[in-house]
Amino acid sequence: MNLIEVENQQPAVISLRYDWTLEEIRDFLEKPLIDLLWKAQNVHRIANPGYKVQLASLLSVKTGGCEEDCAYCPQSMHNSSDVAGQPELDVQPVLERARAAKAAGADRFCMGWAWREIRDGEKFEAMLSMVRGVRELGLEACVTAGMLTDKQALRLADAGLTAYNHNLDTSPEHYGQIITTRTYQDRLETLHKVRSAGITICCGGIIGMGESIDDRASLLKVLANMNPHPESVPINSLVAVEGTPLEDLSSVDPLAFVRMVATARILMPKSRVRLSAGREQLTREAQILCLQAGADSIFYGDKLLTTGNPDVSADRELLSLAGVDHSWEVVE
Ligand code: SAM
Ligand code: DTB
Numbered sequence: 242m243n244l245i246e247v248e249n250q251q252p253a254v255i256s257l258r259y260d261w262t263l264e265e266i267r268d269f270l271e272k273p274l275i276d277l278l279w280k281a282q283n284v285h286r287i288a289n290p291g292y293k294v295q296l297a298s299l300l301s302v303k304t305g306g307c308e309e310d311c312a313y314c315p316q317s318m319h320n321s322s323d324v325a326g327q328p329e330l331d332v333q334p335v336l337e338r339a340r341a342a343k344a345a346g347a348d349r350f351c352m353g354w355a356w357r358e359i360r361d362g363e364k365f366e367a368m369l370s371m372v373r374g375v376r377e378l379g380l381e382a383c384v385t386a387g388m389l390t391d392k393q394a395l396r397l398a399d400a401g402l403t404a405y406n407h408n409l410d411t412s413p414e415h416y417g418q419i420i421t422t423r424t425y426q427d428r429l430e431t432l433h434k435v436r437s438a439g440i441t442i443c444c445g446g447i448i449g450m451g452e453s454i455d456d457r458a459s460l461l462k463v464l465a466n467m468n469p470h471p472e473s474v475p476i477n478s479l480v481a482v483e484g485t486p487l488e489d490l491s492s493v494d495p496l497a498f499v500r501m502v503a504t505a506r507i508l509m510p511k512s513r514v515r516l517s518a519g520r521e522q523l524t525r526e527a528q529i530l531c532l533q534a535g536a537d538s539i540f541y542g543d544k545l546l547t548t549g550n551p552d553v554s555a556d557r558e559l560l561s562l563a564g565v566d567h568s569w570e571v572v573e
């Protein structure tokens with residue numbers, strides 16, 4: 242019998258780790274791409290059998306006029322891009338949009354508020370009604386609205402909130418170049434409150450903001466050493482919006498996006514790794530490589546918060562071309 246020796250055999254089980262070193266993570270980010278993809282694929286196949294891609298739709302409920310000075314963000318009042326004068330949405334129109342997202346095939350509905358922090362009052366009560374309404378539709382509900390108190394986190398949990406999105410955005414070392422109005426520590430404390438209230442965490446970052454490979458490794462190190470890992474890890478590539486301080490940065494190499502996704506998958510085997518902002522700049526082939534690298538969610542719908550996203554028909558075609566399973570049924 243002719244035998245072929247199997248090289249580079251991967252283990253059949255994987256354990257979750259919370260003690261990754263910067264060197265280990267940098268080694269993954271810099272591995273020959275073909276080896277990195279092989280490793281990421283193996284981890285993904287073992288940890289998430291069935292290769293499902295979750296579709297999440299986004300809606301900006303309160304747009305622009307935010308007090309924070311995030312250098313990438315079109316909604317900061319510190320940036321001339323600030324999208325002023327857009328009406329804040331009420332509960333019913335938001336639920337209409339959630340219903341439409343469900344009919345189009347989404348199974349998670351994410352709502353954004355351009356706030357520094359949540360304040361008690363009518364607007365917070367409306368947020369709670371939106372969360373309840375989205376959950377009643379049978380969708381997962383995610384909110385991103387800045388910092389919050391323990392009590393607000395508990396009330397959101399009570400309303401049935403599935404996840405709270407609060408990104409670390411970049412490494413602790415690079416952070417000061419990007420945001421000065423709130424600290425890394427503030428962000429970690431917000432995440433701690435969300436976790437303590439029993440809400441799952443959606444936390445990731447952005448590449449393409451002038452950071453080094455070490456910065457990317459360092460961001461992933463903070464995320465991957467959280468115990469438990471964030472259930473959802475959005476990987477964004479900067480959408481350089483005119484009027485923001487980062488407007489002139491050129492877009493990152495699509496393969497850097499693939500590497501970031503693959504490394505996140507290896508470090509956090511069971512987390513949902515979300516291909517987030519920046520997909521419009523990626524070819525179909527680059528997106529398929531990201532799926533191959535272990536991305537298992539996309540934002541689905543023609544718009545992110547204020548910027549564009551591939552249209553729904555292109556995404557349906559992408560997923561069917563890739564042949565991956567998606568956890569939805571479209572109601573035409
Ligand atoms: N104000 C809330 C906060 O900062 O947590 C919620 C909204 S904020 C727009 C949500 C996330 O979107 C940011 O943390 C950032 O990671 C991402 N984001 C915003 N603008 C972006 C851009 N131009 N390119 C890529 N990602 C962006
Ligand atoms: C995340 O990490 N990316 C999404 C979601 N979480 C809220 C938002 C991307 C926003 C891109 C810029 C915009 O459309 O305004």
Ligand code: SF4
Nearest residue numbers: 307309311314317355
């Ligand atoms: Fe934009 Fe959120 Fe920063 Fe406000 S806190 S400027 S909405 S990213």
